[in-house]
Amino acid sequence: xxxxxxxxxxxxxxxxxxxxxxxxxxxxxxxxxxxxxxxxxxxxxxxxxxxxxxxxxxxxxxxxxxxxxxxxxxxxxxxxxxxxxxxxxxxxxxxxxxxxxxxxxxx
Amino acid sequence: xxxxxxxxxxxxxxxxxxxxxxxxxxxxxxxxxxxxxxxxxxxxxxxxxxxxxxxxxxxxxxxxxxxxxxxxxxxxxxxxxxxxxxxxxxxxxxxxxxxxxxxxxxxxxxxxxxxxxxxxxxxxxxxxxxxxxxxxxxxxxxxxxxxxxxxxxxxxxxxxxxxxxxxxxxxxxxxxxxxxxxxxxxxxxxxxxxxxxxxxxxxxxxxxxxxxxxxxxxxxxxxxxxxxxxxxxxxxxxxxxxxxxxxxxxxxxxxxxxxxxxxxxxxxxxxxxxxxxxxxxxxxxxxxxxxxxxxxxxxxxxxxxxxxxxxxxxxxxxxxxxxxxxxxxxxxxxxxxxxxxxxxxxxxxxxxxxxxxxxxxxxxxxxxxxxxxxxxxxxxxxxxxxxxxxxxxxxxxxxxxxxxxxxxxxxxxxxxxxxxxxxxxxxxxxxxxxxxxxxxxxxxxxxxxxxxxxxxxxxxxxxxxxxxxxxxxxxxxxxxxxxxxxxxxxxxxxxxxxxxxxxxxxxxxxxxxxxxxxxxxxxxxxxxxxxxxxxxxxxxxxxxxxxxxxxxxxxxxxxxxxxxxxxxxxxxxxxxxxxxxxxxxxxxxxxxxxxxxxxxxxxxxxxxxxxxxxxxxxxxxxxxxxxxxxxxxxxxxxxxxxxxxxxxxxxxxxxxxxxxxxxxxxxxxxxxxxxxxxxxxxxxxxxxxxxxxxxxxxxxxxxxxxxxxxxxxxxxxxxxxxxxxxxxxx
Amino acid sequence: xxxxxxxxxxxxxxxxxxxxxxxxxxxxxxxxxxxxxxxxxxxxxxxxxxxxxxxxxxxxxxxxxxxxxxxxxxxxxxxxxxxxxxxxxxxxxxxxxxxxxxxxxxxxxxxxxxxxxxxxxx
Numbered sequence: 001x002x003x004x005x006x007x008x009x010x011x012x013x014x015x016x017x018x019x020x021x022x023x024x025x026x027x028x029x030x031x032x033x034x035x036x037x038x039x040x041x042x043x044x045x046x047x048x049x050x051x052x053x054x055x056x057x058x059x060x061x062x063x064x065x066x067x068x069x070x071x072x073x074x075x076x077x078x079x080x081x082x083x084x085x086x087x088x089x090x091x092x093x094x095x096x097x098x099x100x101x102x103x104x105x106x107x
Numbered sequence: 108x109x110x111x112x113x114x115x116x117x118x119x120x121x122x123x124x125x126x127x128x129x130x131x132x133x134x135x136x137x138x139x140x141x142x143x144x145x146x147x148x149x150x151x152x153x154x155x156x157x158x159x160x161x162x163x164x165x166x167x168x169x170x171x172x173x174x175x176x177x178x179x180x181x182x183x184x185x186x187x188x189x190x191x192x193x194x195x196x197x198x199x200x201x202x203x204x205x206x207x208x209x210x211x212x213x214x215x216x217x218x219x220x221x222x223x224x225x226x227x228x229x230x231x232x233x234x235x236x237x238x239x240x241x242x243x244x245x246x247x248x249x250x251x252x253x254x255x256x257x258x259x260x261x262x263x264x265x266x267x268x269x270x271x272x273x274x275x276x277x278x279x280x281x282x283x284x285x286x287x288x289x290x291x292x293x294x295x296x297x298x299x300x301x302x303x304x305x306x307x308x309x310x311x312x313x314x315x316x317x318x319x320x321x322x323x324x325x326x327x328x329x330x331x332x333x334x335x336x337x338x339x340x341x342x343x344x345x346x347x348x349x350x351x352x353x354x355x356x357x358x359x360x361x362x363x364x365x366x367x368x369x370x371x372x373x374x375x376x377x378x379x380x381x382x383x384x385x386x387x388x389x390x391x392x393x394x395x396x397x398x399x400x401x402x403x404x405x406x407x408x409x410x411x412x413x414x415x416x417x418x419x420x421x422x423x424x425x426x427x428x429x430x431x432x433x434x435x436x437x438x439x440x441x442x443x444x445x446x447x448x449x450x451x452x453x454x455x456x457x458x459x460x461x462x463x464x465x466x467x468x469x470x471x472x473x474x475x476x477x478x479x480x481x482x483x484x485x486x487x488x489x490x491x492x493x494x495x496x497x498x499x500x501x502x503x504x505x506x507x508x509x510x511x512x513x514x515x516x517x518x519x520x521x522x523x524x525x526x527x528x529x530x531x532x533x534x535x536x537x538x539x540x541x542x543x544x545x546x547x548x549x550x551x552x553x554x555x556x557x558x559x560x561x562x563x564x565x566x567x568x569x570x571x572x573x574x575x576x577x578x579x580x581x582x583x584x585x586x587x588x589x590x591x592x593x594x595x596x597x598x599x600x601x602x603x604x605x606x607x608x609x610x611x612x613x614x615x616x617x618x619x620x621x622x623x624x625x626x627x628x629x630x631x632x633x634x635x636x637x638x639x640x641x642x643x644x645x646x647x648x649x650x651x652x653x654x655x656x657x658x659x660x661x662x663x664x665x666x667x668x669x670x671x672x673x674x675x676x677x678x679x680x681x682x683x684x685x686x687x688x689x690x691x692x693x694x695x696x697x698x699x700x701x702x703x704x705x706x707x708x709x710x711x712x713x714x715x716x717x718x719x720x721x722x723x724x725x726x727x728x729x730x731x732x733x734x735x736x737x738x739x740x741x742x743x744x745x746x747x748x749x750x751x752x753x754x755x756x757x758x759x760x761x762x763x764x765x766x767x768x769x770x771x772x773x774x775x776x777x778x779x780x781x782x783x784x785x786x787x788x789x790x791x792x793x794x795x796x797x798x799x800x801x802x803x804x805x806x807x808x809x810x811x812x813x814x815x816x817x818x819x820x821x822x823x824x825x826x827x828x829x830x831x832x833x834x835x836x837x
Numbered sequence: 838x839x840x841x842x843x844x845x846x847x848x849x850x851x852x853x854x855x856x857x858x859x860x861x862x863x864x865x866x867x868x869x870x871x872x873x874x875x876x877x878x879x880x881x882x883x884x885x886x887x888x889x890x891x892x893x894x895x896x897x898x899x900x901x902x903x904x905x906x907x908x909x910x911x912x913x914x915x916x917x918x919x920x921x922x923x924x925x926x927x928x929x930x931x932x933x934x935x936x937x938x939x940x941x942x943x944x945x946x947x948x949x950x951x952x953x954x955x956x957x958x959x
Contacts, residue, residue, distance in 0.1 A: 029317070054324065117850035120850050153921065156942065158850045160945070161850070294954055
């Protein structure tokens with residue numbers, strides 16, 4: 001798992017690639033939160049996430065909540081199929097409120 | 108197709124396990140407390156049951172299950188090992204073997220009546236050792252559903268929804284344990300339709316305390332499935348029963364059940380109610396009703412809800428620590444065996460046979476190439492072909508080596524035979540094994556089992572005396588049958604010996620006379636007299652027993668051995684014992700031969716039987732023209748003229764040679780025209796037509812495409828020696 | 838991407854049948870014939886689930902799982918233990934070692950497939 005970060009104009013773009021799983025959760029929590037600290041708007045690009053489990057999903061939840069508490073914006077963009085499946089199963093796309101392309105067959 | 112292959116693996120595996128089981132059971136007779144042996148026996152039954160279940164072999168599973176139960180008790184020290192139990196377990200082993208073989212034979216569906224009856228009888232006998240063991244039914248993979256606290260009927264009707272409502276609160280450790288709520292919910296989705304999911308992140312603590320490896324999620328799920336019952340839904344979450352609070356409301360549950368349900372959840376009551384409505388499990392009206400009823404019941408039973416699922420599980424199965432220790436103390440013996448096994452590749456015997464056939468063809472093709480090279484007198488080509496033949500030779504040896512197995516496994520089977528037969532005969536007889544590591548071709552090993560069986564039984568029955576007689580003769584009361592094997596000049600020798608009474612020359616002679624096998628005037632050596640017991644219809648047993656002594660057997664033994672190009676001889680000392688020596692070729696496929704020409708025909712003898720070659724000068728040829736033996740450095744060497752023996756009509760050669768061959772301690776000369784040198788002969792069996800040709804054991808194809816006959820040296824030597832003796836006698 | 842399952846059992850026929858069932862459902866399968874063999878074959882490669890027998894030569898299932906769980910690459914990998922109904926104690930021991938799921942022997946291939954897919958979807 002790697003996170004590459006680009007910042008500009010207070011907007012932080014984080015691109016997560018690889019597995020968003022429990023094996024990488026500890027490191028990822030720190031990275032995402034410190035990104036959030038440094039900007040007013042965080043955009044997480046999920047296009048290269050190959051696998052996501054509940055631990056990975058929880059980190060997105062955490063980031064979303066922390067952003068809201070700090071009055072910052074968090075957007076998830078370019079969901080990969082693996083991430084879309086999780087959002088769909090947990091029925092949480094609406095929680096993040098980002099436009100997503102839902103897979104053709106719902107559940 | 109694939110499964111069929113797996114079934115073959117299962118059959119092979121079972122046979123091996125049963126063999127190991129037998130070995131360990133026999134070991135228990137001398138060391139009844141050996142934990143390694145007990146473990147090995149348990150594991151054999153355990154594995155056969157486990158794998159048998161996969162193939163739906165219910166008969167095997169059901170029977171082995173009971174055996175395993177008893178063995179488990181033995182392992183735990185709850186049942187004592189004694190002779191009786193060992194005998195019973197041996198019979199059980201045999202029965203499992205029978206069931207396995209019936210599967211192998213394809214009659215998997217039902218064992219035959221006899222087998223079934225044996226099974227029932229054994230199960231009855233096993234009952235005595237099962238006593239005290241809880242009769243547990245075979246549970247399927249899904250855990251049995253636990254009774255849930257039932258709800259007393261209360262006022263209020265059933266809700267409208269025909270869906271299940273499932274409420275999940277995961278414990279923090281689930282993710283660390285490798286259990287992912289995602290996977291469970293996905294699986295649930297495969298069982299029916301998840302009509303609605305609400306994910307509850309409420310329990311997630313503030314960021315600093317949030318452990319990213321902990322799970323903080325809860326779920327409310329509205330689920331609809333045909334033919335789904337509560338146990339099935341519980342089954343989905345069986346692996347997280349300890350780590351999750353699961354509440355399930357069936358379709359059309361009563362309002363009051365919803366009330367209890369809501370009360371049992373950690374979240375705010377009003378919020379939960381809203382969630383249920385959102386999920387579609389309750390209608391708005393039903394929720395209002397529920398909340399109202401709850402108000403009225405507040406003082407009463409409402410607060411204490413169904414006990415947590417997790418709590419129910421906690422006190423499961425406390426097991427005595429001895430059992431654990433016993434299981435941990437792994438069986439050394441089986442371990443060593445397995446270390447070897449992990450280095451082995453299992454291949455089908457017929458694939459190996461095919462390889463050896465191909466190598467055989469290659470040997471012939473190689474010989475053809477060498478021949479061409481020789482004719483062309485091209486030194487470079489000659490060089491190349493000789494390198495090639497050397498390599499082919501190595502490949503041949505390695506290929507044959509692949510098929511070599513140790514004779515030990517065959518020998519070990521006799522532990523059981525000796526044990527059973529000695530009980531049957533009421534004699535105390537032990538088995539001693541030596542040379543177990545001696546290797547021979549698998550095709551040979553498969554065929555010597557029966558002859559060995561006959562010989563061992565014969566030794567026990569006729570060879571070893573009754574204990575009183577033995578004591579009188581100053582021998583230990585316990586008799587010994589000895590199996591031994593070793594290599595000797597290109598053959599393997601297998602010996603079956605006993606320390607019994609030995610053969611009685613006079614008795615055999617008299618018996619043979621009576622049966623008309625010999626005439627009174629014949630003078631016979633000890634060897635020849637002993638050899639008579641291999642004649643058809645010969646038996647000197649005073650009492651015909653169950654086992655041998657029916658006069659069939661020994662002649663069959665000889666025929667079987669001879670069919671393998673082997674010989675049998677007997678050594679015996681009266682009062683001290685008898686040893687039957689079986690001499691067999693190492694392999695049945697290829698021999699290193701020595702090629703000889705007589706007239707226009709070619710003959711091959713196994714190279715390792717050739718002692719030397721002597722060229723006959725003109726004078727010697729004249730000298731021996733009428734005789735059948737020559738003086739070889741002071742000893743008499745009988746010989747056979749192959750030209751006469753096989754009625755070769757071609758013109759006599761200008762030269763003659765004697766090839767001296769030796770077998771089983773006897774020598775003879777073969778007179779031939781030409782010595783053509785060493786040759787690898789791939790043995791082709793003779794067709795039926797030539798099956799009873801005396802003196803020929805097979806044929807082979809030469810590089811030139813011509814056929815050469817492989818001489819049956821033992822038979823020829825026998826003939827030469829007889830000729831000589833007759834001449835000397837007359 | 839297919840998920841990888843490792844099956845560890847000393848019975849070759851059991852591994853074969855489980856392998857057939859799992860591959861048929863779309864998993865990749867690797868096999869080990871005992872704990873030691875399994876550790877050697879894993880060698881750091883990603884697996885999504887491990888199925889292990891308890892009673893095995895060389896290294897039994899409990900020791901194997903303990904070892905497995907100490908390796909960073911596998912500390913969160915779910916493990917299904919194969920138990921028998923007479924081995925309740927072994928099940929507890931396995932759970933303590935980190936094998937939180939179990940399947941009771943003898944089982945049908947479909948039962949194994951069900952247990953696996955509860956933990957890892959193909």
